[in-house]
Amino acid sequence: MRSGDATGSIKRRLVVQLGLVTALLSIAFFLAVRVVAEKAATDTQDNILAASATSIVEAVYSDSGEVRLELPYSAITMLSTVSEDRVFYRVLVDGETITGYDDLPLPEGRATGIGPVFDTYPFRGEALRTVQVARTLSVQDQPRQVNVVVGQTRLGLGAISSRITTNAVAIGTAFFLVATALSFLAAQNAIAPLDRLAQVVARRGPNDLRPVTAAAPVELVPLVGGLNSFMERLRQALTRSEDLITEAAHRVRTPLATVRTQAEVIHRQTDHPASKKALREMIRAVDESSRSAGQLLDHAMVTFRSDQLETQEINAADLLRDVVDRLQPTAELKDIHLALELDDDPVTVRGDIILLQNAVRNLVDNAIKYSPADTDILIKLSGEGACQMAFIDQGRGFGEADLTQLTSRFSRGKNVDDVVGSGLGLTIADDVARAHGGALDICSNQEGPGACVTLVLPLS
């Protein structure tokens, strides 16, 4: 069976697409973490700056008409608890610097007691985050505007930011790897029903045309339905042709029997040697035709029964004995001796008795047909490893014929032109063997001329 050309793989496409989505999500996650974390870090610094500036502005007091400040120790140390950042401050009263760095610029914006104003600008060679808070102080009944500016470099913030970045990269990468692995599993899982269905169909025997009943997901139901209806049509077509053959064989056999009887009657009544000879030829041809029709019937039956085996325990020796008894008269006509060589131990197989009888009968019949008169046919049963039934004749063998082609329907050896045959005997035996999970081994007889055919069946 040839497979169609593959165009891409569903699994690969799923994995690649899920991988791309994951990568996008990882990048988005990384950016989000960074933005949020940087914002948090900046807010933290701003809060501490505001706290520092507020504690300074609250420490401003008036002393006999003069605005004074006792710079709180904690206002500065709270800024340096985490990092070793540089700190600047400036205190103004009505726009006049009273202490601190008088070149420290005021943050842009207005602070009129509503809330702190933040700004970032370069100062003395480094970026500075500054805050300004304001307060009104009444000095001798005059309102005085006090502004406090506190600035801090962003070294600690940079360290936090780079630590966050490192963590975000690590988490993003881990997320990507885990998600990619999971998407690989998900893809595998998603196409598993497809794999299962393919296996169910691929495991089937060549003649198994039953509908697929394996559970399939909704998406595969149309495919399974299509497959089943296709197989149903195929099965019907096959059944029709088998029926036709069976019907034809039946219809041919009955008139043939009449012809044979009539020919025999005439043969007995006539004395004319030429006519007698012609009649004998006629009877022989009729025999062959009726045998072929019988084989066609057998084959149709084998094909039919193979689909639904009715298995039972069968003693191989009994089976062989039975068939040999039945064909003994045919063999004796040609003075052929059927020798049965059985195993000491009983050999049992599990199978359809009718099919197995059919197979064995066809093989023995074949052997008789192709054996010269007054020879032996050895039928050997061995239970070693498997049930092996060997049929060894002293006939012409298979010559140069391709041994693997012999079991095809209507295929015959190349050296059988003088013997009438349908070419179905080996096919029937082979079909039966396969239906039972066994095989038909064909080889030329190793000891002298003749053929050796072995029917191998698994032991029960």
Add this chain to the structure above:
Amino acid sequence: MRHIGFAALLILLAQTAGALELEESRRYEVADPQSELRVLSTADVEVFEPIILAFQQENPATTVQYDVASSSEVMRGLYEEGAAYDIALSSAMDLQIKLANDGLALSYSSAATESLPGWATWHDQVFAFTQEPTVLVISKAALEGVPVPRSRSALIELLRTRPDIFDSRIGTYDVRTSGAGYLFATQDSRNTENFWQLTEVMGRLNARLYCCSGQMIRDVGDGRLAIAYNVLGSYAQSRLADTPGIEIVEMDDYVSVMLRSALIPVTARSADESGRMIDFLATLSARPDLVAQTGLPAVVPLRPNEAPERRPIRLGPGLLVFLDKMRRETFLRSWVSSMEQR
């Protein structure tokens, strides 16, 4: 002749306009000079000389110019005059921090500076290389038969009960003129509730005010002082041998540990050149011979629960607080009114 005189006048003018007031200056020449290291320091030449000579042994092609100035002069020179130096060593931690905070120091980092404990460096710009406790130096003769005070409360009690011994015989820094004295006083005011009480008691007993530890130790040795408060322990230790009458007392309640520190001024020729001296100082603890010769205790990591009363003054912007113009005014006003309450 006139020209020479004119030139001399110009040189003199140039020197007085920009120049620092140096207390000492010594040049350590080498046979084949490749580079020069200009050091501005608050430590006396005789104290620091062994370190310079040892440094030159490791760096035989470096001439060292060693200039000594007071800590406020060091600050003024670097902050205002832009004096060109490759390294500045000072015991005034607050001023060193201010120089670094205000952007007048260069950053430097090496394996040696990384090996310093976290509390001994700031911002990769200020590197502590000694830890020197402040101590009480007492005259054995004056305090004969008197229990040695081990805490500030005990000291206050002793001063109160024995004015006969201590009147006019207490020495301490004049915090208005001494940078180190101001640093110790402000740290005391933060760390012990007894500071202002102690200052008042000293003021009542007509305490004598000094600019430097050296003079105080000498006066205790001479018997002029019975007691000197907040003296640098390292100086006292180095004078112990030739000043037999003194005894060093470390307080039990709290000891300020001053960190002598180095920084690279922005006027340095190259941070890496100066870095070799920083590295040498940062690894001073590996040279016990130099520690013994100079009497400067090297920085060693603190062990938890070991001598919790010895607290190194924290390097960092906290030191800027007492440098604040107004805070300083307020502090000095309180200090003067406590000290001079006649």
